Amino acid sequence: MVKGSGRWAPLTGMVALLISLALMVGCGLGAPGGETRAAPSKPANPxxxxxxxxxxxxxxxxxxxxxxxxxxxxxxxxxxxxxxxxxxxxxxxxxxxxxxxxxxxxxxxxxxxxxxxxxxxxxxxDFLLVGPPNDPAEVKGARTVVEALHRIVVARAVFVSRGDDSGTHKMELSLWKAAGVRPEGGWYQQSGSGMGQTLSIASEKNGYTLTDRATYLAVKKNLRLEIVLEGDGPLLNxxxxxxxxxxxxxxxxxxxxxxxxxxxxxxxxxxxxxxxxxxxxxxxxxxxxxxxxxxxxxxxxxxxxx
Amino acid sequence: MDLIWRGLLKAVELVVSGDPEVWRITFLTLRVSGTATLISVLLGVPAGVLLALGRFPGRRLLVSLVNTGMGLPPVVVGLWVSILLWRYGPLGFLGLMYTPTAMVVAQCAIAMPLVTGFTLAGIQQLNPKLRLQILALGASHGQLYWLLIREARLSILAAIMAGFGGVVSEVGASMMVGGTVRGQTRVLTTATVMEVSRGNLDVALALSVLLLALAWGVTYALTSLQQRGRQA
Missing domain, CATH: 3.40.190.10 (Periplasmic binding protein-like II)
Incomplete structure (x- = not known):
């Protein structure tokens, strides 16, 4: 390895670069959000x-x-x-x-x-049951959510559950209970993720899922999912x-x-x-x-x- | 295809329009990951040198721990740092949970083993005779370490790039210890995850392009330093 004064430069340069980076970004550290806001009266513990x-x-x-x-x-x-x-x-x-x-x-x-x-x-x-536009389990003909879930089970259509102990998941489990079904088997899949992600998964797998109306409306532009059942009493959120x-x-x-x-x-x-x-x-x-x-x-x- | 195109257009639009929210997120990403990398270098390089040159009981165990740490999963780090920093955790009195500082702490835990491990390997690769020669020329221990670090500079720069790359791209730990608080702890990776779950795929794509550009920019600067003096 050849030594020369020029060879000092990379290390010192690198350290200088990192330090200046940290200094530059450090300026903002004290005040989260950057600009100071005109708060009416600053609470003791904001x-x-x-x-x-x-x-x-x-x-x-x-x-x-x-x-x-x-x-x-x-x-x-x-x-x-x-x-x-x-x-x-x-x-x-x-x-x-x-x-x-x-x-x-x-x-x-x-x-x-x-x-x-x-x-x-x-x-x-309210919560909605959403599913693929061709509705393979013919859920659209169902009048109650219990009937809708039975149709999904009979058709062995894919149902994507949140599976994350969220409010929507708790609601879904109580609906299965009301339907007297223990959802198990290859058709029943748990996403373990948030609502937006679960809707994407249901859309990709041509499956049904239970969603709150707000999230569905916010993300539906990317989905191939339609509302197949809404307005039944137990679906209140x-x-x-x-x-x-x-x-x-x-x-x-x-x-x-x-x-x-x-x-x-x-x-x-x-x-x-x-x-x-x-x-x-x-x-x-x-x-x-x-x-x-x-x-x-x-x-x-x-x-x-x- | 259309989506990718729209994402790229959105990225250009966000950069050109100077959207303050996007700049804040980008800046915070640089700030958190830059600080974490700097701290990891200041502690990790000396640690790597000592592990490479030192002879003490338990050295092999430490080296194996560092090597394992190089593959430390960010979510594991996130969970452990969360447990420490929660209000009712052992370090809860510091009040650091959901702050950029908490993210720096978590990212240090990810970057430090990377920097230490690469430094260790780089120093050990040097010809052992070099060390004897330097000592024979009358160098002190401090001078010896500095000269060896200089000799291993290519590896050490690689260590820094690996450390920065590791933390700027991780999402699990930042999400867990930082949340995704707007204007406070929202960084490019966590913002991308959030925009995906909101269904704003074009914005998410734009943020991912910004993240790639940022990672490339920093790595390019470090690479230029690393390759300086080498004819192209």
């Missing part, structure tokens, strides 16, 4: 972790609501969009401050365990917001969680939710329900602004 379901993020709703909330209150929200099962588990460990989820039975058990408080109705939409219990978890940002909860059910926010999606999809993706009781929502699937 960081707020919102554990939520994929549908609120994938539909784009959070992109509207969170900036509104941040500007109004000065909090900085970290939305962690995971399945409802995981979001509730984060709440049960005190790793989130506020939860926006859609699995009523599982939510109630978290409240009963004392991990969450102030469970409040926010909005609903209800979202609640709740605070993680600060009495149980001292590190929880209680004031922030309270502020977010109040924001989501405030009249102005509910109006925004009720209009969300109309310009893009010709229909609202969520129906605001804060003014109603859960029984009222379950009794009639009608949507009227508060």
């Amino acid at each position: 960081d707020l972790i919102l554990a939520t379901t994929t549908s609120t993020q994938d539909s784009g709703l959070l992109d509207i609501l969170i900036p509104m909330f941040e500007q109004k209150t000065g909090y900085q929200v970290k939305p962690i969009a995971v399945g409802t099962g995981q979001a509730l588990a984060m709440g049960e460990r005190g790793e989130a401050d506020v939860l926006l989820v859609h699995a009523p039975d599982a939510e109630k058990s978290v409240v009963e365990k004392g991990a969450a408080i102030n469970r409040t109705l926010v909005m609903h939409n 209800v979202y609640h917001v709740m605070q993680v219990n600060p009495a149980k978890f001292s590190k929880v940002n209680a004031a922030g969680a309270r502020a977010f909860l109040e924001f989501v059910v405030a009249r102005e926010t509910q109006e925004v939710i009720g209009k969300f999606g109309v310009d893009k999809y010709g229909q609202a993706l969520f129906c605001p329900d804060a003014a109603k009781s859960e029984a009222e929502v379950l009794a009639s699937n009608s949507c009227s602004l508060p």
Whole structure:
């Protein structure tokens, strides 16, 4: 190996490059988000972790609501969009401050365990059964979701399940239970991923799947899937917001969680939710329900602004 | 085909229009992975040199651990770092979960074994007589190490490229410890995953093109340094 002064250059050059890179990018480190915002009054603890379901993020709703909330209150929200099962588990460990989820039975058990408080109705939409346009299991003729599932089983048509303990997965399992079927076999496939991904898989495999309306409308342009059943009573998809219990978890940002909860059910926010999606999809993706009781929502699937 | 074309057009559109969100994401990607690589180099190169030259009990075990670490799955790192950094985890008091710093920590854990392993191999490849010769010329230990690092510079630059390439492309760990918080922890890989699940395939493709361009740009700069002085 030949030595020469020029041979020093690569290493020193490389170190200089890396350091300048780190310095250059380091400038932004202190202020996440880059620009400083004019917060009305800076809360003592501005960081707020919102554990939520994929549908609120994938539909784009959070992109509207969170900036509104941040500007109004000065909090900085970290939305962690995971399945409802995981979001509730984060709440049960005190790793989130506020939860926006859609699995009523599982939510109630978290409240009963004392991990969450102030469970409040926010909005609903509905679940849909979607499938390939040629509808090999002839689900379109079914009147109830139970009948539809039976047809899928009889036809041994591919059904793609979320399989991830999300709110949609929990709903799907309860529907199979209502149908008296234990879904097993090669036709029943578990994607283990989020709603958008699961819809893609169902589309590629010419399969059926259960989806929330918001995600389906948001991603349907890439899919070869049609709605094969909608409007049956059990398909209601209800979202609640709740605070993680600060009495149980001292590190929880209680004031922030309270502020977010109040924001989501405030009249102005509910109006925004009720209009969300109309310009893009010709229909609202969520129906605001804060003014109603859960029984009222379950009794009639009608949507009227508060 | 149409989709790929639209994705490429979208990529050009995003770059030309200077979409602030896209720049922020690209910049953060560079910042997080650049910082992680720098830290890995500062710690990993000396560690590699010591492992290559040192003689101490347990050395073979350490080397095998480093070599295993070179293939460390990002999701495993993500899970472990999450467990450490959660509010109620052992390091929860630091409040680092879902911050760029947490992502740097996770990416260091991925890049460090790569840098250490490549450095180790590079130093060991040198002719053992070189070491004796340098010592015979009266060099101190510090001088010896520096001269050997210089001799192994091609391997070490390869180590840095491997480290940077490893972290800029990983998604599992960044997703788990960073979330995909807009304007705070959203990087090119996690943003791509998110846009795919949102059905915005053209945006996802555009982001992937940006990621490739970024990875290529940095690697090209490092390669130029590596190959400098060599006639083309």
